[in-house]
Amino acid sequence: MHLTEEEKRVALEQTGNILENYSRERGNLIPILQQVQEKLGYVPLVAMEEVARHLGIPAVDVYSVATFYNQFRLIPPGKHQIKVCMGTACHMKGGNIILDCWKRRLGIDVNQVTPDREFSLERVACVGCCTMAPVTVIDEEVHGKVTPTRVDGLLFSFGVKILKGQQKEGEAVEEQ
Amino acid sequence: MKTVTLTIDGRTVQAREGEKLLWAALENGIYIPNLCAIPGVKHPAAACRLCFVEIRGYPRPVTACTEPVVEGMVVSTRSPRVDRLVHTAFELLLSNHHLDCASCPRNRSCELQRIARERRFPLRVKRLRKLERNLQVDDSSPVVRYDPGKCVLCGRCVWVCREKGTGVLGFAGRGFERRIATFGDVPLGQSGCNGCGECTRVCPVGALTGKEA
Numbered sequence: 001m002h003l004t005e006e007e008k009r010v011a012l013e014q015t016g017n018i019l020e021n022y023s024r025e026r027g028n029l030i031p032i033l034q035q036v037q038e039k040l041g042y043v044p045l046v047a048m049e050e051v052a053r054h055l056g057i058p059a060v061d062v063y064s065v066a067t068f069y070n071q072f073r074l075i076p077p078g079k080h081q082i083k084v085c086m087g088t089a090c091h092m093k094g095g096n097i098i099l100d101c102w103k104r105r106l107g108i109d110v111n112q113v114t115p116d117r118e119f120s121l122e123r124v125a126c127v128g129c130c131t132m133a134p135v136t137v138i139d140e141e142v143h144g145k146v147t148p149t150r151v152d153g154l155l156f157s158f159g160v161k162i163l164k165g166q167q168k169e170g171e172a173v174e175e176q
Numbered sequence: 177m178k179t180v181t182l183t184i185d186g187r188t189v190q191a192r193e194g195e196k197l198l199w200a201a202l203e204n205g206i207y208i209p210n211l212c213a214i215p216g217v218k219h220p221a222a223a224c225r226l227c228f229v230e231i232r233g234y235p236r237p238v239t240a241c242t243e244p245v246v247e248g249m250v251v252s253t254r255s256p257r258v259d260r261l262v263h264t265a266f267e268l269l270l271s272n273h274h275l276d277c278a279s280c281p282r283n284r285s286c287e288l289q290r291i292a293r294e295r296r297f298p299l300r301v302k303r304l305r306k307l308e309r310n311l312q313v314d315d316s317s318p319v320v321r322y323d324p325g326k327c328v329l330c331g332r333c334v335w336v337c338r339e340k341g342t343g344v345l346g347f348a349g350r351g352f353e354r355r356i357a358t359f360g361d362v363p364l365g366q367s368g369c370n371g372c373g374e375c376t377r378v379c380p381v382g383a384l385t386g387k388e389a
Binding site: 059063 | 345348349360
């Protein structure tokens with residue numbers, strides 16, 4: 001995932017602003033990272049380096065904390081955020097099959113974004129509507145009883161065309 | 177420096193006051209399995225769960241690396257409870273360890289092999305399912321070869337990299353994803369590692385090995 005120069009500049013500027021409000025104690029690390037994520041929607045590596053410099057700790061320590069907690073995302077969110085439920089009910093109803101479908105169709109893994117930044121994929125715990133399992137939440141909209149065909153249908157509703165007969169395992173989506 | 181006298185496996189030994197039991201035992205030639213212990217570190221990680229011992233008067237086994245020696249302490253390094261705990265911890269470590277001893281550069285100098293020999297544990301996983309991870313070997317550095325599939329996450333390399341190296345190593349991720357990584361998971365060759373090779377000397381297994389050796 002490559003960030004544009006503009007994104008890096010914004011990230012550095014915003015991180016700089018946030019750091020002004022925090023003293024140089026290590027205990028501030030998580031609140032700072034949370035603030036960065038709130039402002040930017042994600043925590044880029046350039047911001048982590050900046051935070052490490054401010055707190056006087058190795059950059060890899062910041063990376064360690066940011067990768068440990070699920071709440072931090074390291075890449076910018078896609079235009080549409082796809083969240084696949086992996087709660088108990090959805091798991092029993094084949095949530096992992098649905099997740100695999102999304103992965104295959106989008107050509108990305110969990111916590112990644114498509115190269116065109118259209119879709120990002122996440123796995124979430126229970127979203128609270130277990131009777132509709134397996135559930136996928138796209139942006140704020142909940143889709144229940146999802147099947148592999150429904151995955152294709154949902155992608156189609158976003159204008160993504162999957163060409164008939166060209167659907168191979170692990171194949172990236174053809175966008176028009 | 178005050179010394180204290182204690183008994184380990186029926187042997188009377190002397191140790192410096194405040195020293196941790198593990199080091200007192202090792203210095204007196206009594207082997208206690210250990211992977212994550214680093215001499216002189218104030219707050220041991222106690223992460224490997226291999227150095228359990230029984231101490232008379234204690235309700236249950238304790239980790240020797242965190243227990244300071246006390247005058248008159250009576251320690252036993254083996255007991256059915258200790259053996260069971262250590263064996264389980266050992267088997268858990270092996271369950272995600274890429275067992276490839278025959279072609280491993282650390283064959284015969286590996287801590288896991290030593291523990292297996294000392295405690296008569298088989299070097300294979302019997303009760304657990306093997307976790308196959310198929311992780312890529314990082315061959316990018318001119319001096320260090322990093323094989324994450326063999327890493328036991330003891331943290332010795334992270335510590336020594338900060339003490340003597342450039343401090344590029346750290347932990348990343350959580351759970352099964354936990355790994356020794358550099359900032360941004362870049363290959364060692366591009367991480368700012370200066371190639372001092374200290375990590376290859378402290379690694380108890382074949383995860384970080386020197387290339388010329």
